[in-house]
Amino acid sequence: MGEFLINNTGDAVPVMAYQLVSLIMFFAGIYGFFTRKNLMMMLIAVELILNAADINFAVFNRYLYPGQMDGMFFALFTIAIAACETAVAIAIIINVYRNFGNADVDNLKKMKG
Amino acid sequence: MSYFTIFSTMRSEVSLLTIILFLLVYDLIAGKKGESYFQPVAILLFTLHTIFNLFPAEAGEAFGGMVQYHPVMTIIKTILNVGTLIIFLQSKYIFDGNRMKHQRGEYYFLTLSTLLGMYLMISSGHFLLFFIGLEMASIPLGTLVAFNKKSKMSAEAGAKFILLSAFSSGILLFGISYLYGVTGSLYFSDVSVLLSNNPLQIMAFLFFLSGLFFKVSFVPFHLWTADVYEGAPTNVTSYLSVVSKSSAAFVLMILLFKLFGNYLYEWQTLLFWIIIVTITVGNLFALRQQNVKRFLAFSSISQAGYIALGIISGSTLGMTTVIYYIFVYLFSNLAAFGVITAIESRTRKINISDYKGLYHTNPKLSFVMMLAMFSLAGIAPFAGFMSKFFIFSAAAQQGYYLLVIIAVVNTIVSLYYYLMVVKAMFIDQNDHPVPALRTDAWNRASLVICTAAIIFVGLLGFLLDVIEKQSFGM
Numbered sequence: 001m002g003e004f005l006i007n008n009t010g011d012a013v014p015v016m017a018y019q020l021v022s023l024i025m026f027f028a029g030i031y032g033f034f035t036r037k038n039l040m041m042m043l044i045a046v047e048l049i050l051n052a053a054d055i056n057f058a059v060f061n062r063y064l065y066p067g068q069m070d071g072m073f074f075a076l077f078t079i080a081i082a083a084c085e086t087a088v089a090i091a092i093i094i095n096v097y098r099n100f101g102n103a104d105v106d107n108l109k110k111m112k113g
Numbered sequence: 114m115s116y117f118t119i120f121s122t123m124r125s126e127v128s129l130l131t132i133i134l135f136l137l138v139y140d141l142i143a144g145k146k147g148e149s150y151f152q153p154v155a156i157l158l159f160t161l162h163t164i165f166n167l168f169p170a171e172a173g174e175a176f177g178g179m180v181q182y183h184p185v186m187t188i189i190k191t192i193l194n195v196g197t198l199i200i201f202l203q204s205k206y207i208f209d210g211n212r213m214k215h216q217r218g219e220y221y222f223l224t225l226s227t228l229l230g231m232y233l234m235i236s237s238g239h240f241l242l243f244f245i246g247l248e249m250a251s252i253p254l255g256t257l258v259a260f261n262k263k264s265k266m267s268a269e270a271g272a273k274f275i276l277l278s279a280f281s282s283g284i285l286l287f288g289i290s291y292l293y294g295v296t297g298s299l300y301f302s303d304v305s306v307l308l309s310n311n312p313l314q315i316m317a318f319l320f321f322l323s324g325l326f327f328k329v330s331f332v333p334f335h336l337w338t339a340d341v342y343e344g345a346p347t348n349v350t351s352y353l354s355v356v357s358k359s360s361a362a363f364v365l366m367i368l369l370f371k372l373f374g375n376y377l378y379e380w381q382t383l384l385f386w387i388i389i390v391t392i393t394v395g396n397l398f399a400l401r402q403q404n405v406k407r408f409l410a411f412s413s414i415s416q417a418g419y420i421a422l423g424i425i426s427g428s429t430l431g432m433t434t435v436i437y438y439i440f441v442y443l444f445s446n447l448a449a450f451g452v453i454t455a456i457e458s459r460t461r462k463i464n465i466s467d468y469k470g471l472y473h474t475n476p477k478l479s480f481v482m483m484l485a486m487f488s489l490a491g492i493a494p495f496a497g498f499m500s501k502f503f504i505f506s507a508a509a510q511q512g513y514y515l516l517v518i519i520a521v522v523n524t525i526v527s528l529y530y531y532l533m534v535v536k537a538m539f540i541d542q543n544d545h546p547v548p549a550l551r552t553d554a555w556n557r558a559s560l561v562i563c564t565a566a567i568i569f570v571g572l573l574g575f576l577l578d579v580i581e582k583q584s585f586g587m
Contacts, residue, residue, distance in 0.1 A: 043276065046279045053290040056290035056293075060293055077244070078286060081245065092275050111407075
């Protein structure tokens, strides 16, 4: 754990600060996913989680392993995949909207038990 | 690296990609006349692909270790191929309503895309390829679940599936980011050596596993299963419950053996409790279901628990029995789904009470359904009994006696609800039973294949030897 506190590159912002941001985003995403009533808002909450992971990749690469670019590439690929996921999810949400008249989760209770 | 190594280590991916591109072009140029040939063309091409990839190649790697091929992966991919092929045979009636007719090409294209994602996931040696494979296997599946655009149930199931799978893959990705942070590499071969008992690493490991557990639908992560299975078109449900689930189980097994060997104690403890909860909760909820698809959803949750019973042993025997178990489970489950498709496509009836008196009108269909239920429950002469027996012996060999006893008790509970279906078909009286019906030739062929497999696979002992020769343990 200790290595997170050490500022290897001499920049003004320590790794821990970035970690704090990404953790807050991650848990805000989880909180939003559980509490929001609109499907679009739930999708945005999921995006927060994915972006929190992207921040982690970029920061770990920049501060801890500046030699290679693994983390940066992973973050780039993740952004592209997240875009695909969002496109499909929005298409399905539009389909829900057409069938039910709005995009609230309260509609989605036809199947139970 | 010469380009020829790609054709030995990635042969199945290359040939599947060829088929996908061919079907895409065919969909473009087919026009009105070619549309009705989509199913035969897809089945023919896919059969060729299955035969072409039947025999394992030498173990090797490509793209600097991004792809790691092991001969056992050919067996695993062949099992997935057989499952997909049988589902293609059954899927004539997915286009029943005229509204879905022009979507024919998309169905085969999307299904094969998810299969390609599963292939990549299985033979990946790098987290990036693994993640791309995982997303490729789940995003098109979301569109397949919401395939029936006019149905409210299908839309609801699609929304539930895509949001929950995005959420779970987000958590998995967060786990990967910490694994990268603490080890500095994304290659499986590097990460597996560098893992230690650091609390941050164990947290990352758990985040990572929860994403996979969602795909296999182990119990704390199972809540999407029943709703999505009920709402999706029946052929997509069978794809979810057989191919998607078993590919996730294979990936889980390979990763736990290859990547998380240092956490043997941790994941065995974790799986121990998850198996108990999964088998029990799956069984208890299956008892009170009226809808056949929902009933098979909970039955497949408890079957996932039995699959994990083979994984927990961590031995070569464990891997052999898991592969064998899934091979048998595939035929039993697809036989049941073939009967459900036949009845649903003609009468729109999907409740267990609708099956009352089926024997008097459709003796052959009820016979196949009975064999499927017996095999799923594990009754003696059929293949399901042998596979359950092997899985129990693999777990008992590693000293998990308590776990085996709980699983056996649960098998008896499961016997009750599987036999309820048989009782409804053969004994219960019904004034308005399902009328005598004749399903299409492809579906009849699939039912014949499944029936033959249920009866004979248990007797073919050499299958187990073939699998065991290629399996590896911890």
